Amino acid sequence: MKFIISTSSLQCQIADILPCNNGKKAQLIFALIRAYGLLDYFDHVNDATVATIKDMTKFHTLDYVKHLLTEEFTYNSTEYIEKEDQVLRLAEVARKFYQDSDVEDDNQVLWFDNEYELFRYFKEEFNNANSEIDDVSKLDDKDFTKYGLQHDCPKFPFLSMYLQVIVGGTLSLLQHIDHQTPSIAINWDGGRHHALKHYASGFCYVNDIVLLIQSLRRKGWKRVTYIDFDLHYGDGVAKAFRFSENVQTISVHLYEPGFFPGTGSLEETRNSKQMVNLPVLHGMDDKYLLELISSVITPLIETFNAECIVIQCGSDGLSGDKYNEWQLSIRGLTHAIISIMDMFRDKQVFLLGGGGYNELLVSRFYTYLTSKVLELYGNNISSSIPEDDSEVLLRDHEFIELYKDENYRYWSYDNDGEQKTSLQNDNKKLHIEELKQFYHL
Template sequence: MSKLVISTSVFQSQVADLLPCNNHQKSQLIHSLLNAYKLLPYFDEVLVFPYVKKTELVEFHSKAYTKLLINEKLNKMLPQDIDDPVVESKWNELIELAKNWNEKVDDHSTQEVQRFASREDLYEYYHSQLHTLEEDNDIGSSDVMGAYDETSTTDPCLSDDEKKEYNLEGDCPIFSYLPMHCQVITGATLNLLDHMSPTDRLIGINWDGGRHHAFKQKANGFCYVNDVVLLIQRLRKMKINKITYVDFDLHHGDGVEKAFQYSKQIQTISVHLYEPGFFPGTGSLLDSRKGKNVVNIPLKHGCDDSYLDLVASKIIGPLIKRHVPEVLIIECGGDGLLGDRFNEWQLTIRGLSQTIVNIMKSYPQAHIFLLGGGGYNNLLMSRFYTYLTWCVVKEFSNARQVNDLNQSDPFNICDGDDDSEQFILEHDLVEMYGEENYQYWIYEMEGSSWMKTLRNDNKVEDIVEIMKHYEL
């Protein structure tokens, strides 16, 4: 029997959206759409206030880097954010939309929990919850990441040399409430482990996780704390050794691979675009060590559903079967989808979701963790994670719940149903989808101006070469 657990809430989504590349929208759109499609009641547990202690971070990251990230003096509005009207406007946009929608809704039972009107209010809630946790769990404030080093005299304005050393510049700038962000988003992944048991198969989800680029002592690629590595480290402490990590992000999962490149028990599989000049520049076939557990599957421009399905069946599946994992971690990055701003691959929401679910079904005894990842069209990503969540609960919930899902299929996509009839369900942020005519499958509809067809540079011969490399 599977136990389904997800970490998501208004609080978590707003904290996640402090990350600049989320554009103050991505995670809130995902959470609101999950609610609109009434998927959360199908989970056995919904975690609403995740957090980690400082000791959990240093299980992978260096003490110096960790101390810098969780400097309590960064838990405030920083000057660059206070003075930026664009940032403030983006932060307020969804709050105003939700407020206006709620005022018009007659059925108050459908309303969302009230969003936090400011980042200061968000932090006040966070701080109050920390004190409650300290009292309930008999832990001191020095053990809680958000309250760690409160007496530090370190100037939160780092020198240029420090920013360079820890890569806290460029795509990884210091932003307001960075320590809170690190605590909550990392906790959203690690707290899933609290629900593992010897009798049930755990399927845990954190769509705000999957920060696969962060290194031991520096940030990288929009990632500050590598929750994937920390998750694996914790699993190993729990005496679970055989673990497979599969990464579907458009970008190479370099941070996770480097952390376990010499491990005989941890298998890392990364499917990614590999072209000259494309970030992070690693992940070639030659980077893999033949016969070991580091697996790179470098693909070219234009990868589509059928090609990825071939990669999964001919390479990924046999390699996982060879490793026989007790736990399977899947990074479900969506930046390879049709409609993403990178415009490099042409995967569909349904195609990528089906590939992920097929892998899950192939290993019924393994605990599974599904984590988020890249994806730079926020409206597209909310659709993807909502549909993938629906696929997961439909496939792995208990019989009664599955019957309920079949009877109230919100997507109604079977038997050749007309995609054009599938509109985004009414909810507090529905107006965000107005420019896309509120259509769920707008990026995959034949004849739609939003659908882009790319030339597929990937060949079957490439798969044959990769199979030979890994002796399949």
């Protein structure tokens, strides 16, 4: 068994340039995972790998990608002459961006600390990767509308760098896998499931999931199952493989009038076991999700019999997320994901991130999930997170003070911690029976 993760101080800082990451989501995840010493258990820790236009146009159209990667801050050798200038300019632009945005500034943690690394990175990678886009003319208003680059998907400074690193992170997982050895490969900064072929949507610009699945198929893995636990419908992935016989897409999502993206109904699936929509209502809890997994999802996965599984582990359905729609616990969602992984013990498993808008909750979730994944395969983790003590404190690390209002407690959102909220569960057991009938189970 091989363990691979794409993460680094540089990658998470770049990931946090995405406006909805609130300047800290990826960094808090990385810092907490590192505080628990979990990176030591991985065979490969991939540091910010860069995807090229060529990588992205395996799914997206060339015209769209060129527009995404063109920005005022083009990285070419003439623009950055001295190391200091480069780093200062990056930091300055990023800070200015956050000052101008609505992000609350008391929790600004964008830190750009490794200047030499950053410098080297720019020089060697971005110059090469971006040399292909010199011929793109400036965007006009029509292009912004045409490509969805407005509202929740604006063009922001360093969008190009952000996309190349996030997509590069997910695709770099493929470097270390082969057909003989089972593996677990993770990129918590990936999982951008809404991006369409030539349209940005829901904070997603390039669909790293579709690109990953396509690459797996090209590398000889015949059948792939994709499962999406994000609160929102995984529309970009479902749409991309709608007519593929070799890729099964399963999405559990909130489906209610007016809720983004507005699609994902049962009817859209045409009774197919290959494209599976599992629309649920407000208030879903652990028990309901686990029932859905054992009665509907597990049999559907077994029928398809894939060689790889890609799981989008969006955490906006957790209790304590800003959406406040579902009430899954950290332990509940982790258990759900682990139970699916358990069906792919001797195969290839990919875990990607996704939505999640309470950064203090998200960091706890991905840290706990990472530790449980490692334990599932027999790693005896010396620093594992104590389970049954509601008083257990988060490990000390560079961002510990951000957790002050939650009294530094690990399980503040699970158990009956002070952050725990209780919602009415609108989902009825009968609905699961209806889903079983619909999919002929």
